[in-house]
Amino acid sequence: EVQLVESGGGLVHPGGSLRLSCAASGFSFTNYAMSWVRQAPGKGLEWVSSISDRGIITYYADFLKGRFTVSRDNSKNTLFLEMNSLRAEDTAVYYCAKVVPLEPRGAYFDNWGQGTLVTVSS
Amino acid sequence: EFVLTQSPGTLSLSPGERATLSCRASQSVNRNYLNWYQQKPGQAPRLLIYGTSSRATGIPDRFSGSGSGTDFTLTITRLEPDDFAVYFCQQFGSSQWTFGQGTKVEIK
Numbered sequence: 001e002v003q004l005v006e007s008g009g010g011l012v013h014p015g016g017s018l019r020l021s022c023a024a025s026g027f028s029f030t031n032y033a034m035s036w037v038r039q040a041p042g043k044g045l046e047w048v049s050s051i052s053d054r055g056i057i058t059y060y061a062d063f064l065k066g067r068f069t070v071s072r073d074n075s076k077n078t079l080f081l082e083m084n085s086l087r088a089e090d091t092a093v094y095y096c097a098k099v100v101p102l103e104p105r106g107a108y109f110d111n112w113g114q115g116t117l118v119t120v121s122s
Numbered sequence: 123e124f125v126l127t128q129s130p131g132t133l134s135l136s137p138g139e140r141a142t143l144s145c146r147a148s149q150s151v152n153r154n155y156l157n158w159y160q161q162k163p164g165q166a167p168r169l170l171i172y173g174t175s176s177r178a179t180g181i182p183d184r185f186s187g188s189g190s191g192t193d194f195t196l197t198i199t200r201l202e203p204d205d206f207a208v209y210f211c212q213q214f215g216s217s218q219w220t221f222g223q224g225t226k227v228e229i230k
Contacts, residue, residue: 044222045221047221059218062123095166100172107154109212110178113166
């Protein structure tokens with residue numbers, strides 16, 4: 001059974017930093033791209049970042065303007081999101097998701113974690 | 123900027139009725155990147171439809187997806203109590219994933 005378990009969320013002051021983790025199990029982590037998606041309270045889904053299976057290629061939402069960095073440790077089956085210069089508007093539940101390729105030239109997110117809440121407030 | 127617009131924002135229907143949800147893109151979408159998710163309160167999103175029209179594992183056949191170009195549709199025939207939830211479409215283009223704002227299907 002695929003399991004994705006996020007951790008690292010919490011309360012942080014504006015301008016602060018936080019590192020989220022997503023522990024994966026039940027599938028061959030090294031064979032799949034992964035993504036982070038967030039959801040502000042009462043709002044819709046917002047894609048944050050994606051990383052290729054070997055971590056060589058990364059994508060970021062334009063609105064991040066370089067504040068977040070995605071990475072992965074395939075030896076530990078773990079995905080990370082380093083978040084810096086946090087703002088109140090970054091307050092959200094952050095989900096990690098497994099990305100499955102669909103040939104030709106397609107993909108979808110087939111498994112999601114339960115999310116970790118990040119609250120940015122003074 | 124790629125935008126997905128879902129309509130209606132809220133759909134009020136009774137169990138047994140048919141639901142038709144629309145997802146319109148600001149630019150043409152690669153069909154293999156158009157996906158639908160269901161989300162219930164307090165839960166993570168769940169994949170329903172991928173590649174425009176393929177049902178994910180375990181999704182009943184009352185759910186179907188269709189469309190091409192800029193117009194896509196999720197149809198739920200004969201709504202069941204478990205189907206009342208929020209539905210999001212998603213696409214990938216220009217190195218960005220985009221979600222629609224969601225359609226809430228509520229019990230009338």
